[in-house]
Amino acid sequence: MNDINTSEKPFKPLYKWFLIIFVFATTLIMLYLVYIYPEKRIGAMQPIPFSHRLHVTDKEIDCKYCHSYVDRSPYPGMPPVELCISCHKYIIPQHPEIQKLHRYYDEKKPIQWKRIFFQPDFVFFNHKRHIVLGVECKTCHGNIEQMDRVTQSFQTKMEFCVTCHRQNNASVECYVCHH
Numbered sequence: 001m002n003d004i005n006t007s008e009k010p011f012k013p014l015y016k017w018f019l020i021i022f023v024f025a026t027t028l029i030m031l032y033l034v035y036i037y038p039e040k041r042i043g044a045m046q047p048i049p050f051s052h053r054l055h056v057t058d059k060e061i062d063c064k065y066c067h068s069y070v071d072r073s074p075y076p077g078m079p080p081v082e083l084c085i086s087c088h089k090y091i092i093p094q095h096p097e098i099q100k101l102h103r104y105y106d107e108k109k110p111i112q113w114k115r116i117f118f119q120p121d122f123v124f125f126n127h128k129r130h131i132v133l134g135v136e137c138k139t140c141h142g143n144i145e146q147m148d149r150v151t152q153s154f155q156t157k158m159e160f161c162v163t164c165h166r167q168n169n170a171s172v173e174c175y176v177c178h179h
């Protein structure tokens with residue numbers, strides 16, 4: 001009997017620690033699910049809730065109207081506030097988010113849009129060549145025209161790029177993408 005009592009004791013503090021760690025881990029997981037995971041799933045919050053679904057699908061504005069340099073330069077470009085204002089001077093100017101837009105315009109402040117798609121520095125990517133060849137935006141970006149918030153719906157790691165290059169007899173030499 002005595003033997004059992006003494007051998008049980010050392011386990012008690014251990015059990016307590018286990019419980020503390022368990023509660024701590026569960027809390028972290030809950031916080032992740034509630035606060036971080038939806039960001040990933042429905043897309044990051046932007047300074048102004050701009051919707052591609054509304055502007056592209058409902059209002060039929062072409063991608064290149066706003067991302068003007070996508071077929072001409074390495075950088076697609078983001079629409080300047082002036083472009084938004086050219087419409088929103090007249091369209092729903094009293095909407096609270098549009099008034100926010102007007103404040104950016106009046107103060108000549110660019111909108112700091114959160115980036116969703118980016119490559120690491122050691123990767124060279126250029127839109128121009130792909131767009132000129134007729135590769136559609138959705139091949140690499142998914143259905144942006146259906147999104148209220150832009151999100152990356154699939155990974156575009158090296159495997160993704162190289163697979164398409166192989167299929168189209170484009171170069172898969174390392175130096176093409178890594179100068």
Ligand code: HEC
Nearest residue numbers: 048049050055059061079083084087091092095097098101
């Ligand atoms: C070619 C015209 C045009 C341009 C350019 C344009 N919009 Fe719009 N936008 C519209 C129209 C049309 C609506 C719908 C208005 C309505 O609901 O009656 C709209 C609606 C909106 C709304 C309100 C959405 C809601 O939830 O009701 C926001 C916010 C908005 N635009 C932001 C922007 C921003 C930011 C830019 C610049 C990046 C921009 N728009 C550029 C035409 C434009």
Ligand code: HEC
Nearest residue numbers: 050055056061062063066113115116117137141144145150
């Ligand atoms: C009315 C202007 C407008 C039109 C039309 C438009 N965009 Fe955009 N786009 C924006 C703005 C503003 C942002 C930044 C805010 C955001 O992410 O929603 C953006 C962001 C993006 C991003 C994310 C960029 C990043 O930094 O990661 C992609 C990709 C994109 N657009 C692709 C498209 C495609 C594809 C189309 C056509 C199907 C399109 N856009 C049409 C204004 C526009």
Ligand code: HEC
Nearest residue numbers: 063067070075076077117118119125130135136137139140
């Ligand atoms: C072959 C794949 C591919 C295609 C096709 C493609 N993109 Fe991209 N796009 C990318 C990659 C990769 C990035 C990230 C680039 C970087 O980090 O330098 C990107 C970034 C962007 C950005 C953000 C740029 C910035 O400077 O913030 C916009 C906007 C964009 N693309 C719009 C478009 C539009 C519009 C089309 C169609 C006309 C399109 N893309 C077609 C792969 C593609």
Ligand code: HEC
Nearest residue numbers: 124125126129135139156160161164165168170171176177
């Ligand atoms: C849909 C198929 C496809 C995808 C996806 C794709 N590429 Fe390409 N890429 C091509 C084709 C086709 C060429 C043209 C080769 C030529 O001109 O001979 C090319 C050319 C290039 C070039 C050389 C031309 C230039 O602009 O200097 C680079 C660099 C490149 N791609 C990088 C990438 C990277 C990085 C990715 C992934 C983020 C990617 N590509 C994804 C099909 C694709």
Ligand code: HEC
Nearest residue numbers: 119120123156157158161162165171172173174176177178
């Ligand atoms: C068509 C474009 C392309 C070609 C060709 C290519 N890479 Fe990459 N590589 C990429 C992209 C895109 C990434 C970044 C993936 C990410 O987002 O982490 C990458 C990442 C890498 C990394 C970082 C580790 C990783 O996997 O993320 C190494 C190492 C690498 N590449 C080596 C090579 C070597 C060696 C070759 C030649 C055999 C090569 N690459 C050819 C596009 C390419």
